[in-house]
Amino acid sequence: MFYRSFIHCLATFQLKHKGFLTSPTASFRFTFRRRFSRVSGSRKPFTMKVDTPEFRSLFTPGFKILLDLFSKHEYELRIAGGAVRDILSGQVPKDVDFATTATPDQMKKMFTDEGVRMINMKGEKHGTITARIEDENFEVTTLRIDVTTDGRHAEVQFTTDWELDANRRDLTINSMFLGSDGTVYDYFGGYDDLKVKKVAFVGDPTKRIQEDYLRILRYFRFFARISEDPDKHDPSTIAAIKDNINGLERITGERIWMELSKILAGNFVFHTVSKLLEVGAAPFIGLPAQPNLVELQVVCKRTEGLNPRPVTLLASLLASEEEMMLLHGRLKLSSIDRDLGRFITAFRNKSLGLKDCQKMMLRPDANLSDTRVYISELFKYEAKLECLDQFLKWEPPKFPINGNTLKENDVPSGKPIGRVLKALKNSWIDSDFTKTSEQLLNELPDVMRTLNIKPTNVK
Numbered sequence: 001m002f003y004r005s006f007i008h009c010l011a012t013f014q015l016k017h018k019g020f021l022t023s024p025t026a027s028f029r030f031t032f033r034r035r036f037s038r039v040s041g042s043r044k045p046f047t048m049k050v051d052t053p054e055f056r057s058l059f060t061p062g063f064k065i066l067l068d069l070f071s072k073h074e075y076e077l078r079i080a081g082g083a084v085r086d087i088l089s090g091q092v093p094k095d096v097d098f099a100t101t102a103t104p105d106q107m108k109k110m111f112t113d114e115g116v117r118m119i120n121m122k123g124e125k126h127g128t129i130t131a132r133i134e135d136e137n138f139e140v141t142t143l144r145i146d147v148t149t150d151g152r153h154a155e156v157q158f159t160t161d162w163e164l165d166a167n168r169r170d171l172t173i174n175s176m177f178l179g180s181d182g183t184v185y186d187y188f189g190g191y192d193d194l195k196v197k198k199v200a201f202v203g204d205p206t207k208r209i210q211e212d213y214l215r216i217l218r219y220f221r222f223f224a225r226i227s228e229d230p231d232k233h234d235p236s237t238i239a240a241i242k243d244n245i246n247g248l249e250r251i252t253g254e255r256i257w258m259e260l261s262k263i264l265a266g267n268f269v270f271h272t273v274s275k276l277l278e279v280g281a282a283p284f285i286g287l288p289a290q291p292n293l294v295e296l297q298v299v300c301k302r303t304e305g306l307n308p309r310p311v312t313l314l315a316s317l318l319a320s321e322e323e324m325m326l327l328h329g330r331l332k333l334s335s336i337d338r339d340l341g342r343f344i345t346a347f348r349n350k351s352l353g354l355k356d357c358q359k360m361m362l363r364p365d366a367n368l369s370d371t372r373v374y375i376s377e378l379f380k381y382e383a384k385l386e387c388l389d390q391f392l393k394w395e396p397p398k399f400p401i402n403g404n405t406l407k408e409n410d411v412p413s414g415k416p417i418g419r420v421l422k423a424l425k426n427s428w429i430d431s432d433f434t435k436t437s438e439q440l441l442n443e444l445p446d447v448m449r450t451l452n453i454k455p456t457n458v459k
C-alpha cells in the first residue's frame with residue numbers, strides 16, 4: 001500500500017513539471033525515466049500472458065481490422081480498464097475500451113485516410129474517437145492524464161506513456177492494459193488485487209476520490225462485484241470515503257443513478273447500501289434522513305432470484321410516494337422508473353390481489369406495457385409468487401367494442417367516441433371482463449345521457 005501510494009505521488013509530482021506531457025522531448029523524457037527509475041527501482045509493469053476463451057472472443061472481424069490499421073500506422077493499441085478486469089475474472093466484457101499512443105488528430109487522419117467512418121465526435125476533447133467498423137463501434141482513447149479536475153470533469157493532456165494513463169485511473173483492478181498478443185500490463189498491482197478480491201484505489205484514495213466523486217459509488221459497485229465478504233472493507237479507504245462523502249452532492253443525478261442502479265442490481269445489496277448510508281451518502285444522493293433499512297433487508301431476501309428492478313429495491317428504503325418524488329428530483333429517473341417507484345410506495349401492503357391488478361392494468365388511462373411492469377414488480381416486492389406467476393402467464397382479454405362500432409351506433413366522431421369508449425370499458429372491467437358487446441351496447445343510451453352526448457340520429 002505504502003509502495004503504491006509512493007509511486008503514485010511521485011508520478012504526480014513529476015507531472016507537475018509543465019510541458020512534459022504535451023511534447024515530451026527525448027531528453028526530458030529520459031531524465032524523467034531515470035529519475036523515476038532511480039527512486040522506484042523499475043518502471044517496468046508486471047506482465048503476464050492470457051489466452052482464454054474470453055480473450056479470444058474479442059477477435060471479431062471488426063476488431064481484427066482495427067488492429068491491422070493501428071499496426072500499419074505504427075501506433076500502439078491496447079484494451080484498457082474494465083474490459084481487462086473482466087477478462088482476467090473469466091468474464092466476457094460487455095463493453096471494451098481501447099487506449100492508444102495515437103493522438104485524436106492522428107487517429108482522425110488515419111481513419112479518414114483508410115475510409116473508416118467515425119461517429120459521435122463528442123468524446124474528442126477527452127481523447128476519445130469512435131470508429132465504426134463492420135457494424136461495431138470501437139471507442140479508442142488517447143493515453144492521457146487528467147491535469148485539473150473539479151471532482152466531476154477533467155482537463156486532459158495527452159501522453160504516450162502507458163503508466164501515466166494507468167496512474168489516472170480509479171481502482172487498481174481497473175488500471176491494467178491488455179495487448180492484442182495477450183500480454184497484460186499491470187503497473188499498480190491490479191492483478192494481485194483481483195486474485196485476492198481486493199478493491200483499492202490507485203495511489204491515494206482521497207486524491208482519486210476528489211478527482212471524481214462518483215468513484216465513491218464505483219468503489220462500492222466493484223467491491224460488491226468482486227469481494228467474497230460483504231463487510232471486508234479496507235478501513236483507510238472507508239475513512240477517505242467518509243471524509244469526502246459530501247462531494248457526491250456535485251455529481252449529477254443521472255450519473256449517480258447509473259452507478260446506484262448497478263449497485264442495486266449487484267451482489268450484497270443490503271450490505272452495500274447499509275455501508276453507503278453508514279458513510280453518510282444518503283442526503284447527497286436524494287435519500288431521506290432515515291431510510292428504512294429493515295424493509296430493504298426484508299425485500300432483498302424476498303426478491304432473491306426474482307431479478308427485481310433496481311427501483312423496486314430502492315423503493316423499500318422510502319416511507320412514502322412523496323419521498324419517492326424527492327428522490328426522483330435528485331436522480332432524474334426515467335418516467336417508467338419514477339412511476340414504478342410511485343406505484344410501489346403507493347400500493348405495497350394494500351393487499352392487492354391478482355384480479356385487482358388485472359383490472360388496474362386494463363383501465364383506459366393505464367399504459368398497458370408499463371403497468372405490466374409495475375404490477376410484476378409489486379408482486380415481487382411482496383413476494384406474491386403465485387400471483388406473479390399467474391399474472392405473467394395471463395393473456396389480457398380483448399375489449400369487445402371499438403370506435404367503429406360506436407360510430408355505427410350513432411355516437412358522434414371525435415372526442416365523444418373516446419369518452420363513451422372509456423365509460424364502457426370501465427363497465428366491462430367492473431364486470432370482471434364478462435360483459436359482451438351486446439350487453440355493453442345496451443348500456444349505450446344511458447352512458448350517452450350521463451355524458452350529455454347527443455346521438456347523431458337525433459336532430
Ligand SMILES: Nc1ccn([C@@H]2O[C@H](COP(=O)(O)OP(=O)(O)OP(=O)(O)O)[C@@H](O)[C@H]2O)c(=O)n1
Nearest residue numbers: 081082083097168169170171174175212214215
Ligand atoms: N470515474 C471513473 C470512471 C472510469 N474510470 C476508468 O475508465 C475505465 C472505463 O470506465 P467505464 O467503462 O465507465 O467502467 P468500467 O470499469 O469499464 O466498468 P463497466 O464494466 O461498468 O463498464 C475504468 O475501468 C477506469 O479505468 C476511472 O478511472 N474513473
Ligand SMILES: [Mg+2]
Nearest residue numbers: 082083095097
Ligand atoms: Mg467499461
